[in-house]
Amino acid sequence: MQGRMGRENKLDGNASAGTLQAIFPFEMTEVMVTCAGCGASNVIGETAAYVSGMGTIVRCPSCDRALIRIARLEGRSYLDLRGSRVLRIHADG
Amino acid sequence: MSGGFISRGFKGRRQQADVAGRLPPGQHLESGFPVLSAGPTPNTPLDQWDFVVTGSVKAPKRWNWNELLALPHETPTVDVHCVTKWSKLDTHWEGVSVDLLLREVEYDSTSVRYATAFSEGDYTTNLPLADLLGGKAWVVFGYDGQPLDPVHGGPARLLVPHLYFWKSAKWVRGLRLTEQDQPGFWESLGYHNYGDPWKEQRYSGD
Numbered sequence: 001m002q003g004r005m006g007r008e009n010k011l012d013g014n015a016s017a018g019t020l021q022a023i024f025p026f027e028m029t030e031v032m033v034t035c036a037g038c039g040a041s042n043v044i045g046e047t048a049a050y051v052s053g054m055g056t057i058v059r060c061p062s063c064d065r066a067l068i069r070i071a072r073l074e075g076r077s078y079l080d081l082r083g084s085r086v087l088r089i090h091a092d093g
Numbered sequence: 094m095s096g097g098f099i100s101r102g103f104k105g106r107r108q109q110a111d112v113a114g115r116l117p118p119g120q121h122l123e124s125g126f127p128v129l130s131a132g133p134t135p136n137t138p139l140d141q142w143d144f145v146v147t148g149s150v151k152a153p154k155r156w157n158w159n160e161l162l163a164l165p166h167e168t169p170t171v172d173v174h175c176v177t178k179w180s181k182l183d184t185h186w187e188g189v190s191v192d193l194l195l196r197e198v199e200y201d202s203t204s205v206r207y208a209t210a211f212s213e214g215d216y217t218t219n220l221p222l223a224d225l226l227g228g229k230a231w232v233v234f235g236y237d238g239q240p241l242d243p244v245h246g247g248p249a250r251l252l253v254p255h256l257y258f259w260k261s262a263k264w265v266r267g268l269r270l271t272e273q274d275q276p277g278f279w280e281s282l283g284y285h286n287y288g289d290p291w292k293e294q295r296y297s298g299d
């Protein structure tokens with residue numbers, strides 16, 4: 001995998017693009033997400049993504065809270081957005 | 094030295110048969126040690142580290158790093174099975190039996206039947222208390238004769254090798270004993286609540 005930091009499976013938020021695209025009908029990496037914890041707003045592509053065989057965890061770059069948790073298991077997707085207070089999506093995308 | 098050669102060959106075949114019998118269904122053998130993290134690797138200094146047993150207990154019990162290390166050590170050699178389908182055989186660990194830790198707290202064992210292991214950060218995993226007792230679970234701080242590498246959960250992780258490896262919480266900081274089972278980080282995201290590799294309990298509904 002590219003962009004690997006250290007020996008963690010931590011990548012930048014763009015690494016979550018494929019997983020997100022399978023669920024959302026628009027370019028999620030350009031979506032602005034507001035953290036339910038610290039209130040910081042970041043474009044998803046600029047967050048931190050922990051991508052592994054178990055799932056993708058998108059975390060706030062300010063406080064590490066899990067903004068989006070996704071697991072794709074046997075044709076079902078599980079999506080947890082508890083850590084996202086607001087998603088700002090451009091309609092003209 | 095044909096005798097030696099033959100005996101090595103025999104041993105090789107026997108080892109292959111052993112390996113086959115030790116791989117749960119759907120698993121393959123891994124010789125490396127893959128890193129799987131759902132969050133950042135913490136770097137809490139050891140003088141600020143502690144391990145606590147809390148929740149439905151008469152009084153929470155806390156050990157600092159030195160107190161934990163002063164407890165009798167065990168050196169389990171076990172096979173571990175990751176739900177992402179790799180298994181690693183004969184892994185060597187050093188740590189403290191969870192039996193020993195739970196002996197230090199008072200709780201009502203008729204009503205308190207579950208535990209949530211919690212880690213630095215937001216990671217949790219739930220399991221029946223019975224699966225932490227009876228010599229089946231450890232808090233480990235050594236791997237292969239070395240201090241446990243932070244990417245593999247150091248300074249200390251839970252080790253519950255009879256369940257899928259996500260139950261062996263990395264960077265563990267304590268156990269919360271509960272009367273109600275509470276799904277943890279992966280268990281609440283579609284993974285199996287119990288996770289027995291021999292029954293291939295990978296996902297909710299398996």
Ligand SMILES: [Zn+2]
Pocket residue numbers: 035036037038039040060061062063064065
């Ligand atoms: Zn935040």
